[in-house]
Amino acid sequence: MxxxxxxxxxxxxxxxxxxxxxxxxxxxxxxxxxxxxxGLYALTMLAVVVVVFALPRAMPGDPLLALEDPDNSLYLxxxxxxxQVRAYYGLDKSLVEQFRSYVGNLARGEFGFSIARxxxxxxxIKLHLPWTLLLMGVSLAVASVLSFMAGVAATWxxxxxxxxxxxxxxxxxxxxPEYALAAVLLIVFAVVFPVFPxxxxxxxxxxxxxxxxxxxxxxxxxxxASALTLSLLGTKFLLVRNTMISTLGQDYMVLARAKGLPxxxxxxxxxxxxxxxxxxxxxGIQAGFAVGGSVFVESVFAYPGMGTLILRAVEAxxxxxxxxxxxxxxxxxxxxxxxxxLVYARVDPRVGAE
Numbered sequence: 523m524x525x526x527x528x529x530x531x532x533x534x535x536x537x538x539x540x541x542x543x544x545x546x547x548x549x550x551x552x553x554x555x556x557x558x559x560x561g562l563y564a565l566t567m568l569a570v571v572v573v574v575f576a577l578p579r580a581m582p583g584d585p586l587l588a589l590e591d592p593d594n595s596l597y598l599x600x601x602x603x604x605x606q607v608r609a610y611y612g613l614d615k616s617l618v619e620q621f622r623s624y625v626g627n628l629a630r631g632e633f634g635f636s637i638a639r640x641x642x643x644x645x646x647i648k649l650h651l652p653w654t655l656l657l658m659g660v661s662l663a664v665a666s667v668l669s670f671m672a673g674v675a676a677t678w679x680x681x682x683x684x685x686x687x688x689x690x691x692x693x694x695x696x697x698x699p700e701y702a703l704a705a706v707l708l709i710v711f712a713v714v715f716p717v718f719p720x721x722x723x724x725x726x727x728x729x730x731x732x733x734x735x736x737x738x739x740x741x742x743x744x745x746x747a748s749a750l751t752l753s754l755l756g757t758k759f760l761l762v763r764n765t766m767i768s769t770l771g772q773d774y775m776v777l778a779r780a781k782g783l784p785x786x787x788x789x790x791x792x793x794x795x796x797x798x799x800x801x802x803x804x805x806g807i808q809a810g811f812a813v814g815g816s817v818f819v820e821s822v823f824a825y826p827g828m829g830t831l832i833l834r835a836v837e838a839x840x841x842x843x844x845x846x847x848x849x850x851x852x853x854x855x856x857x858x859x860x861x862x863x864l865v866y867a868r869v870d871p872r873v874g875a876e
Contacts, residue, residue, distance in 0.1 A: 555867055563860050570852045575624055578844040579617070581836075611637060611842075624845070633846040638838035643846045646831060651850060653723050654827035657820070658812045658854075660747045665754035666805055672755070673762025673797065674789050680767065688759070696756025700815040704749035704822035711745060718745050721824035746823045750815050758804050765797040799866060806862040810855045 590604065608614045612623055627634060633643035672692070676685045695703070712720045719725070719742045730738065769775060778788055820829035828847050835843035 552867055556864055559860060559863055563856050567853065567856060570856075571625070571628065571849065572621075574845050574848045574852070575621055577848065578839070578841045581839060611635075613841075628849075634842035636835075636840055636843050638835070638840045639843070643842045646843065647828075647846055647850055650826060650828050650831045653825060654816055654820070654829065654851075655854070657743065657746055657750065657816055657825065657827055658809075660743065661750035661754060661816075662805065662809065662812055664747070665751045665808075666758065666801075668751070669755045669758035670762055670797075670801060673759045674766065676759070676763050677766040677770070678789060680763075689763075692756040692759045695752045698753070699818070700749055700753045701818035701822055703752050704746065704819045707745045707749050708822060718742075723826050742825075746819050746825050749819050749822075750812060753815055754808055754812065757808065758801060761800055761804055762797045765800060769796045802862050802866050806859040809858040813851050813855055 592599075605614070612620055615623070631644075633647065635641070636643050636646060639646060669692075672688055676688045679685045708720070711717050723742050724735075724738050725742075728738065775788070816827060817829035817832060819825065820827045821833055824830065828851060831843065832847050834840075835847065
């Protein structure tokens with residue numbers, strides 16, 4: 523009899539969806555899972571270091587070819603001086619020696635010196651990385667909130683005109699590349715109707731501070747962030763909609779409706795909870811797509827982020843800049859995925875118990 527009472531108390535209530543273990547009881551399991559995940563991501567980062575070193579060197583051309591071109595402003599007529607420059611950047615060494623020097627510099631927190639820009643690579647990253655993080659962060663956050671709410675709303679009105687229009691719109695934006703969306707927004711809202719700035723991240727030579735400064739940065743951010751946000755909406759919207767549709771006929775949803783719970787609770791507390799876990803997974807995956815998309819969006823709007831820095835470095839075969847930018851962006855993507863994995867384990871403690 524006592525066992526029956528315990529079993530009934532431990533059983534999940536049918537109006538609350540699938541039962542999840544108590545997170546407080548799995549603190550040790552969560553810590554073990556977190557350490558295991560950190561170790562796996564650290565190994566992944568080591569593999570990224572090798573790929574980042576090899577990728578620029580697999581490109582055709584040489585970063586010092588300009589020194590041998592008489593028509594180039596960087597031309598050096600003395601072969602001995604050219605060899606000294608090559609030795610300065612370590613390009614006269616074997617690949618093994620270059621890799622050993624590269625890893626040693628990374629261990630000391632040094633990214634080297636830009637061949638084309640004649641400036642420390644770390645300084646260039648400090649100038650460009652905050653703009654990319656701002657663009658990516660705003661776009662991912664806005665796209666996540668809008669796609670989740672739109673997916674819930676479409677599920678609740680499935681089959682109606684609003685659901686059909688949302689499906690058409692989200693599928694349309696999902697099929698268009700980021701640079702095409704950016705170009706359309708640029709032409710419409712910066713050229714035909716000059717509502718927003720044409721390029722850059724802030725107004726040049728403008729002396730301002732406080733709220734005026736942030737307002738100016740926000741006006742320059744609207745169009746790039748809109749292009750990247752629109753490209754990230756479709757996948758998460760369809761995931762939320764399909765996941766929620768599969769839960770509407772579940773017993774706990776029928777019981778919740780029978781109890782007369784308001785639609786707000788039915789949508790977000792009961793049906794929406796089932797879409798939250800796969801939704802977080804897709805957000806982590808899209809962090810990588812946001813990095814690639816930001817490169818094209820920044821090039822269209824001349825936005826001074828990492829994408830602009832990468833494009834200039836590719837044109838100049840600037841090995842130190844390419845290595846550092848790819849490495850930093852890879853670290854950002856891995857850090858976002860690690861954070862979401864830890865959040866996932868907190869939301870669903872069964873992950874930490876595996």
